[in-house]
Amino acid sequence: MNGAEGLYRPGASPLHRLAPQAKLTALVALTFAVVATPREAVWAFGVYAALLAGLFALARVPAGWIASRSLVEAPFALLALAFPFLGGGETVHWGPVELSVEGLWAGWNLIAKATLGVWAALLLAATTPVASLLAGLTRLRCPQILLQITAFAIRYAHVSAAEVAQMRRARLARCDDPRFLWQAGALARSLGVVFIRSYERGERVWQAMAARGYTGRLPLDVGPAGAGIGQWSAAMAVPAVAAGVALWAAVGA
Amino acid sequence: MSELALHIPNGIVDIPTSLAFGLVAVLAVGACTVAARRGLDERLVPLAGLATAFIFAAQMLNFPVAAGVSGHLLGGALAAALLGPWLGVLCVTVVIAVQALLFADGGVTALGLNVVNMAVIATVAAYGVIALALKLLPRTRVGLTVAVFAASVVSVVAASAGFVLQFAIGGEAPGQTLGEVAGAILSVHVLIGVGEGAIAAAAVVAVALARPDLVHALKGARLAEAPTAKETARP
Numbered sequence: 001m002n003g004a005e006g007l008y009r010p011g012a013s014p015l016h017r018l019a020p021q022a023k024l025t026a027l028v029a030l031t032f033a034v035v036a037t038p039r040e041a042v043w044a045f046g047v048y049a050a051l052l053a054g055l056f057a058l059a060r061v062p063a064g065w066i067a068s069r070s071l072v073e074a075p076f077a078l079l080a081l082a083f084p085f086l087g088g089g090e091t092v093h094w095g096p097v098e099l100s101v102e103g104l105w106a107g108w109n110l111i112a113k114a115t116l117g118v119w120a121a122l123l124l125a126a127t128t129p130v131a132s133l134l135a136g137l138t139r140l141r142c143p144q145i146l147l148q149i150t151a152f153a154i155r156y157a158h159v160s161a162a163e164v165a166q167m168r169r170a171r172l173a174r175c176d177d178p179r180f181l182w183q184a185g186a187l188a189r190s191l192g193v194v195f196i197r198s199y200e201r202g203e204r205v206w207q208a209m210a211a212r213g214y215t216g217r218l219p220l221d222v223g224p225a226g227a228g229i230g231q232w233s234a235a236m237a238v239p240a241v242a243a244g245v246a247l248w249a250a251v252g253a
Numbered sequence: 254m255s256e257l258a259l260h261i262p263n264g265i266v267d268i269p270t271s272l273a274f275g276l277v278a279v280l281a282v283g284a285c286t287v288a289a290r291r292g293l294d295e296r297l298v299p300l301a302g303l304a305t306a307f308i309f310a311a312q313m314l315n316f317p318v319a320a321g322v323s324g325h326l327l328g329g330a331l332a333a334a335l336l337g338p339w340l341g342v343l344c345v346t347v348v349i350a351v352q353a354l355l356f357a358d359g360g361v362t363a364l365g366l367n368v369v370n371m372a373v374i375a376t377v378a379a380y381g382v383i384a385l386a387l388k389l390l391p392r393t394r395v396g397l398t399v400a401v402f403a404a405s406v407v408s409v410v411a412a413s414a415g416f417v418l419q420f421a422i423g424g425e426a427p428g429q430t431l432g433e434v435a436g437a438i439l440s441v442h443v444l445i446g447v448g449e450g451a452i453a454a455a456a457v458v459a460v461a462l463a464r465p466d467l468v469h470a471l472k473g474a475r476l477a478e479a480p481t482a483k484e485t486a487r488p
Contacts, residue, residue, distance in 0.1 A: 006355035024354075031361045035264050035271075072358045076262050113264025114360065121357035133354060145286055145298065150347050152302020153309065154355075160303075160310035188452045192459025195307050195335055199467055202303030206296045215295060 006133075006154075007069065007125040014234075015059040015127040019227030020136025022235035027124045029239035033246040034116045039109035041249030045116065048245070051238055052119045061126050069122050073114050080114075083107035130154055139226065156201065163194050260352065261367055261416065263360030270423025275365025281373045282346050289339040304336055305344040311456075312348065329375030329412065330383075330405035331453045335460060337469035338380040345372035370415040379408035383470045392477050397461055398454045400470070405450030406443065413442035 010016075015023075030048075037044045056066060084103040091098045128136070134147050167190040176186065206214075227235075290297050308328045328348070332341035349367050352358040359367045386400035417435045461468045465475045 006351075007357070028361055031263050032268065035268055035362050069357065072260075072356065073262050076265070110262075110265055114262035117263030117360045117362070118357045121353065121361060125355050125357060130355065143283075143286070145290070146282075146343075146347065146350075148298045149301045149305060149343065150351060152299060153305035153344075153347055154351065156303055156306035157309040160306045161313050164310050164313065184451055185455055188455030189459040191311055191331075191452070191456040192463070194310055195456065195460055196464050196467060198303045198307035198310070199300070199464075202300040203296075205303065206299040209299060210295075 006130050007122065008129045009059075009061060009065075009126045011060055011127065013059045013127070015055060015123070018127075018235050019139075019225070019231045020128050020132040021139040022136075022227045022232050023124055023128060024133070024136050024140060026235040026239050027120055029236065030120050030242050031117050033239060033242040034120075035113055037113075037246040037249050039105055039112070041252070042108075044245045044249040045112045048116050048242055049119075051241065052116065052123065055123055055238065056119075059123065059127050061123070065126075066119065066122060070115065070118050073118050076114055077111055080107040080110040083110070152205075156198070159201070160194055160198050163197060164190065167193065260349075260359035261363040261370075261419075263362045265360075265424060266363060266366055266419050267423040268362065270419060271362050271366055273365075274369050274419060278346075278365040278368040278373065282342065282368065285339045285342040285346075289343050292337075292339065301340055301343055301347075304332075304340065305347045308332060308344050308348050309351075326449055326452060327371060327375065327409060327412070328453075329371060329408040330379035330401060330449065331456060333376045333379035333404065333408070334383055334401050334453070334457045334470045335468055338377055340469075341376040341380065342372050345376055366416070366419050370412045370419075374415045375408040375412040378411040379404040380470075382407045387470060392471065392474060394458055394462075394476055397471070397476060398458055401454040401457045402450035405453045406446035409442050409446035409449055410439060413438050 034045075034048055037048075056063075083106045084099040085097075090101040092101055092104075093099075124133075134151055137147055138144070168187075171186055171190075176183075289301065293300055308331070311326050311328050311331060329341070329345060332345050335341075336344060346368050349359065349371055350364065353361060353364050353367070382404035383400050386403055387396065390396035390399060414435075417431075417438055420434065421431050457468060457470075461471060461476050465471055
C-alpha cells in the first residue's frame with residue numbers, strides 16, 4: 001500500500017467533484033442496502049453491480065484496476081467456495097460432486113455482498129483524496145482526536161514503510177540471502193528499530209509543534225466546505241435506488 | 254501473520270449484530286481515547302500518529318510463509334507490548350478504519366466487528382497476558398520473549414474467537430454446526446498466532462535492548478541480565 005495517497009486516482013469526473021461527506025454517507029447507505037437484501041433476490045445484486053459499474057465508468061476507473069484491487073477479499077472468497085462442500089442438508093448433484101444447497105446459497109450470499117461492498121469502497125477510495133476524506137469525516141462529526149491521529153499516521157506511514165524497505169535493501173547489500181523463515185529474525189529486529197525511529201520521530205514532531213505554540217489543539221478552524229442540497233441529492237441517488245431495490249426484493253421474497 | 258478470515262467483509266454477519274458491535278466499538282475506543290489522553294496529554298496526537306504509522310509499516314512488511322502465500326502481522330500484541338493497552342487500541346483502530354475506507358479491506362458495515370476483534374479484544378487480551386506473565390517470569394530476555402510470544406498467540410486466538418462469537422450471533426451458518434466452524438477457525442489461528450508471536454517477541458526484545466524506556470510493558474525498567482556461568486561461579 002502506498003501510504004500517503006491511498007488508492008486515489010486523480011481525475012475530474014463528477015464523482016471526483018462530489019463533496020466527500022456526501023460520498024461517505026452514500027457509501028454507508030449503499031452497503032447497508034446491499035447487506036439487507038435477501039440472498040434469493042439474485043436480480044437485485046445484478047442491479048447493484050450494474051449501478052456500480054456505471055459509476056466506475058463515470059469516474060473513468062478501468063476494470064483491470066478494480067479486479068486487481070478486489071483481491072483483498074480473496075481469503076473470504078475461498079471460504080465461500082468451500083461452503084458448498086462443507087454444508088449439510090439438501091444436496092444437488094453437479095457432475096460427480098455433491099453440493100449442499102444451503103452451502104451454495106451461503107457461499108453466493110458471502111461472495112455477492114462482500115464483492116459489492118469492496119467495489120463500493122473502492123469507488124470512494126479511487127475518487128477521493130485522503131485529505132478530503134478526512135475533511136468529510138470532520139463534517140460528519142467524527143471525533144477530532146481520531147482524525148488528527150489518522151492524519152499524522154497517513155502522513156508518516158510512507159516514511160516508516162520506506163525505512164523498512166531501506167533496511168531490507170541494506171541487508172541484501174551486505175550479502176544477506178533472505179529465504180523463507182530464516183529471515184524472520186532479521187526482519188523482527190529491523191521492525192524493532194523502525195519502532196524506535198518512529199517513536200523518536202513522534203517526539204521530535206511534538207517538540208517542533210510545541211515550539212510553534214501547540215497546546216493540544218490543531219488550529220484547523222477553516223472547516224471544510226459544506227455540501228449543498230444538489231450535492232447531497234446527487235450522491236444519495238444511487239443508495240436511494242439501491243434501498244428501493246432492497247425493499248422491493250424483501251417484500252417480493 | 255496472515256490476516257486470513259480476520260478483516261470481516263460485508264454480509265457475513267447480519268445488520269443488527271453489526272450495529273450492536275459497532276456501538277461496543279465506539280464505547281471502547283472512546284474510553285481508550287480518554288485514558289490515552291490522560292497518559293500523554295498534548296503529546297497524544299503526534300505520538301499516536303507516528304505509532305500508528307509504525308503499525309502500518311509493520312503490516313506492510315510481507316514475508317513469504319509458503320509457496321505463493323505471504324503473510325503480515327496483525328500487530329495487536331506488538332502494539333500492546335510497546336504502547337500499552339489504551340494507545341495500542343487507538344492505533345490499531347485507526348489502522349483498521351483506514352484500511353476499510355482507503356483500501357477497501359474489510360467491509361464498511363463490519364467496521365465495528367473488525368474494531369472489536371482486532372483492536373479491542375486482541376490488544377487488551379495481549380496486554381493482560383503480558384502483564385500477568387511479567388509478574389510471574391523474571392524480567393530477562395527470555396522472560397520477555399516468552400511473555401510477548403504467549404500474548405501474541407492468545408491475542409490472535411482471542412480475536413478469532415470474537416469473530417466466532419459474532420458469527421454465532423448474527424451469521425448464516427452454511428449447514429454445519431457452530432462447533433465445526435469454531436474448531437476450524439480457532440485451529441488455523443493458533444498457527445497464525447505462533448508465527449506472529451515469533452516476530453513480535455523478537456521485535457519487542459530488540460526494542461527492549463536498545464531503548465527499554467519505550468517498551469510500555471516494562472514500565473521503564475531495564476531488562477535484568479541473566480546471570481552468566483562466570484558470575485554464578487564467583488563466590
